[in-house]
Amino acid sequence: MSEYVVVTGASRGLGLAICRDILDSGMSVVALSRTYSTELQKLVASKPELCHFVEADLADLEHIPALCKSIVKTFGRPYGLVNNAAVGHDGVLATMPNGVIDSLMRLNVQSPMLLSKYLLRSMLLNRKGRVINISSIIAKTGFNGLSVYAASKAALEGFSKSLAREVGKAGITVNCVAPGYMQTDMTGDLQGEKLASIKRRSPLGKLASVEDAAAMVSFLLSDKGSAITGTVMTVDAGSTA
Template identity: 55%
Template sequence: MDLIIVTGSSKGLGFSICKRLLESNYMVVGIARTKSEEFLNLQKAYPKELFYKEYDFNNTANIQLLVREITKEYGNIYGLINNAALGYDGILGTMHESQISELIRVNIEAPIILTKYVSRSMIMKFRGRIINIGSIIGNTGFNGLSVYGATKASMQGFTRSLARELGKANITVNTIAPGYMQTAMTSKLQGQKLESIKRRSPLGHLVTVDDVAGSVLFLLSDDAKNITGTIITVDAGSVS
């Protein structure tokens, strides 16, 4: 049973990814700052397949130790899903420098360092899959999300270059860039604001976290063994 690490695993997209992986017979280590009730319930349903590590990626100094613990406890790592990220909404001119630093640290530095140490386990076995969760905002931009957009765009560059580095070790590296997703947060949107978002999509609706999780499953599968260095957009056609 292949081992997959999923960061930001307690809720939203990360939780959906964990659930779909378990249903597809993967073993999963979820990493998050806190364990949600829904994650706890999922653990009860999959006690031998789903595990949890509490970690705050503001702390980049101990990432190597985290990976060492996971490898020692659960074995070699086949897949890494870099999903954890922060997204402060604010105009750059009024954003505090500490928030800018935190976004860069959590959204760029932490996943790069995590990938550095996880990829060592993959190189030893000459197999592995690395999937970075990006955002269409990395390409399109969005008012009030300039720093967040910069971090997501940088991960696309990281993906393309790392794919070239690790290809000779039979490791693929890709990014999934979701659009506006149907979540508990967006369910609060009503009226013209929600309709304007839907109108951007040729399909006339928002994507779901399960849609994006399905793309993760595809990139982990044998069908995607020759896909690497690619940005896969899942947004119901909003940026087409």
């Protein structure tokens, strides 16, 4: 198999777009997801040599070491990891169930940390690699009803900066991509006047698409991104300008 990238949350939305873009660049993909969506099945069928699906529930932290071991055993040392899987439960903090806070932090923060920990090891031996964590502009701007989600994304940004310092000597870059509001299943509830207002206030008069954000991920994965590490690349059609 050619050099491959592990992409989490690959069944739909941004994860699926990232898989498509990586495959278009000629690299292989190991797509992790809880569900094997029809769209992902089609993508795998279109490039069966390059795209492989692995079923995984990443909120199940106990199984992440064994999952990583099995990925490396099956596909060899990974070139890159894109931590995209996340949940975005919204609701005011005062009434958010504690179990929801716990599960969000597990999937959005601890799971990327553990995947990075175990998949980085192969990259260390290869003396090259890429870790890309999908953040959100919410990490810095804040948004009513998304305090826990925002905290999880801010945590990923802090994690990425320090990890970049830790593994830079081994030729591995670690970055975040922070998309703005995109029309995906995760932001499906954001509609009507709120959505229109975000579009209106964006300098480009539109939302960034999942393809726009995926293109940034591909750039960071490419040789052209080799001098970029420890930073956050914002793709939001200018919303935070």
